[in-house]
Amino acid sequence: MSRPVRLGLFVVSGCGLATVLVLAFIGLPDFGSAHELYGAVVDYTENGLRHATDVVTALNFDIRAFDTLGEEFILFASVSGVVLLLRQLRGEDEDAGQQKGIQEHAFAGASDGLRLASLVLIPVIMAFGAYLVFHGQLTPGGGFQGGIVLAAGPVAILIAGRYLAMKAVAPKRLVESADAIGAAAYALIGLGGLIFVGVYLKNPMPLGTPGHLLSAGMMPLNSVAVGLEVAGAFLVTWSEFLDQTLINSPGGGAGE
Amino acid sequence: MSFLPYGVAAWLFVIGLWGVVSSRNLVRTVLCLTIVQSSTYLLLLGIGYRTGATAPIVADVPATSKLVDPVVQVLVLTDVVIEATVTALLLALVVQAHKRFGSVDPADLRQLQD
Numbered sequence: 001m002s003r004p005v006r007l008g009l010f011v012v013s014g015c016g017l018a019t020v021l022v023l024a025f026i027g028l029p030d031f032g033s034a035h036e037l038y039g040a041v042v043d044y045t046e047n048g049l050r051h052a053t054d055v056v057t058a059l060n061f062d063i064r065a066f067d068t069l070g071e072e073f074i075l076f077a078s079v080s081g082v083v084l085l086l087r088q089l090r091g092e093d094e095d096a097g098q099q100k101g102i103q104e105h106a107f108a109g110a111s112d113g114l115r116l117a118s119l120v121l122i123p124v125i126m127a128f129g130a131y132l133v134f135h136g137q138l139t140p141g142g143g144f145q146g147g148i149v150l151a152a153g154p155v156a157i158l159i160a161g162r163y164l165a166m167k168a169v170a171p172k173r174l175v176e177s178a179d180a181i182g183a184a185a186y187a188l189i190g191l192g193g194l195i196f197v198g199v200y201l202k203n204p205m206p207l208g209t210p211g212h213l214l215s216a217g218m219m220p221l222n223s224v225a226v227g228l229e230v231a232g233a234f235l236v237t238w239s240e241f242l243d244q245t246l247i248n249s250p251g252g253g254a255g256e
Numbered sequence: 257m258s259f260l261p262y263g264v265a266a267w268l269f270v271i272g273l274w275g276v277v278s279s280r281n282l283v284r285t286v287l288c289l290t291i292v293q294s295s296t297y298l299l300l301l302g303i304g305y306r307t308g309a310t311a312p313i314v315a316d317v318p319a320t321s322k323l324v325d326p327v328v329q330v331l332v333l334t335d336v337v338i339e340a341t342v343t344a345l346l347l348a349l350v351v352q353a354h355k356r357f358g359s360v361d362p363a364d365l366r367q368l369q370d
Contacts, residue, residue, distance in 0.1 A: 010277040018270045025262040032307035039325030047314045055312035055326040071334040078341040085348040144337045211315060237344045244351060
């Protein structure tokens with residue numbers, strides 16, 4: 001199909017789609033007047049039932065924990081896909097590239113000031129990430145958000161211009177294990193529910209006092225498992241892509 | 257004005273699809289797909305919003321205060337993370353395509369048409 005035909009076809013079908021979308025959205029409740037019963041019920045009963053002060057985390061890691069299990073494995077599957085797709089390329093050239101003497105993948109013009117700022121930022125980023133993971137049931141945050149912040153820590157080393165140093169801090173075997181262990185831990189915590197209270201992913205642990213660090217039953221555990229997986233997943237993905245630039249740098253290669 | 261967020265969501269959805277269809281660069285195709293996905297975030301969060309309501313954090317607020325719908329926020333939260341990794345997967349495919357065909361223009365992927 002030629003390009004003008006394709007674009008013309010889309011203009012027609014896109015207008016149709018837009019019309020249908022607008023018609024469908026007109027039937028929605030007015031913006032600002034949400035009335036979903038499920039969300040309202042959760043909002044006003046969750047704290048009494050689950051002892052978490054952050055309702056979003058309570059939904060994520062307890063009330064809709066099964067949903068999160070599925071999402072976690074989508075994450076795991078797509079990261080596995082990235083590794084699988086980029087692996088074949090590595091076998092070809094990496095050894096040759098290293099023999100040609102590529103020691104460091106450095107950003108051009110990484111100044112001393114930028115390096116210093118990155119070094120100062122790393123502990124701050126890591127502490128904030130750990131805070132987000134561990135306080136998920138109390139304040140906005142949780143494993144998903146905290147995991148990404150944790151993954152950003154080693155990337156600050158990369159911004160400082162030292163890719164191989166980043167690999168020393170976050171070696172591939174370690175981040176791949178974090179990814180896999182996090183995914184497995186979440187599924188195993190669910191198994192704990194099956195064993196102790198007879199329902200998969202049902203909370204088997206004491207609920208504690210609302211507002212305390214160790215409260216809300218299994219939510220902190222789930223949060224840590226997800227945080228581990230997300231941090232691992234993102235670091236694996238980033239190192240896979242950065243490896244591509246290492247492999248291809250001698251001949252100009254695939255870099256855009 | 258109460259229709260505006262939904263209107264923007266519909267606009268993002270269609271314009272993102274236009275970008276996918278009209279792209280001459282696979283990287284742009286992937287990024288346009290993320291625009292399509294952003295429209296779903298806007299739609300979900302728009303549906304869950306209640307005028308004058310606060311975030312669904314129940315510490316330090318009166319028990320009767322209005323809270324926004326937390327369910328759609330959970331959907332968006334996990335979706336953002338997953339979108340990022342799925343985008344990475346698609347970009348890995350682009351890297352492979354570039355390796356194989358020496359181009360990131362979808363029109364140059366001739367072998368797909370055989």
